């Protein structure tokens with residue numbers, strides 16, 4: 657209860673103040689740097705970020721670090737107004753970003769080059785499949801939990817599910833994510849991971 661209240665206060669500060677958002681972004685910064693290299697995200701790439709929450713740090717950092725055209729979605733309608741406030745107070749220096757209320761399992765038919773799937777997204781396997789089958793992605797980046805944290809993320813991939821991944825980067829420090837894995841469409845289909 658205490659942790660949830662603190663989280664809510666921090667989220668509110670970050671949605672109202674670009675300065676607070678930039679400080680909060682330090683938690684994500686080096687993870688996103690590694691993910692940009694792993695996914696080889698370039699200016700103008702169409703990136704779909706699934707699970708932005710009220711404070712879509714990852715989506716803003718991805719757009720700003722690469723100049724990509726980012727769409728960030730969340731299936732919880734109650735977070736969208738805060739996410740839009742966060743994006744506008746962030747004041748993006750590079751790239752573009754828009755926010756939509758949408759479930760990653762039904763991403764619509766707008767075409768994307770690459771997707772990024774947050775650790776808390778449920779279920780990660782179905783959303784990854786939808787990225788290849790429906791959203792036209794050639795690549796998917798997915799954060800997976802540390803082994804001891806799997807109970808907290810029961811619908812996340814575990815290591816054994818990631819045999820079809822083509823590359824990965826490890827995250828260190830006080831992070832819930834152990835790694836980000838890269839799936840490419842060809843390898844994912846060949847492995848039979850797409851039904």
Ligand SMILES: C[S@@+](CC[C@H](N)C(=O)[O-])C[C@H]1O[C@@H](n2cnc3c(N)ncnc32)[C@H](O)[C@@H]1O
Pocket residue numbers: 706707708709710711712713714715729730731732735758759760761774776777778779783
């Ligand atoms: C708490 S956020 C974490 C994002 C983090 N702030 C970042 O920048 O990486 C995770 C969000 O994922 C959303 N989510 C979970 N499953 C989803 C799905 N299938 N489609 C879209 N959003 C989803 C949740 O509603 C939650 O708001």
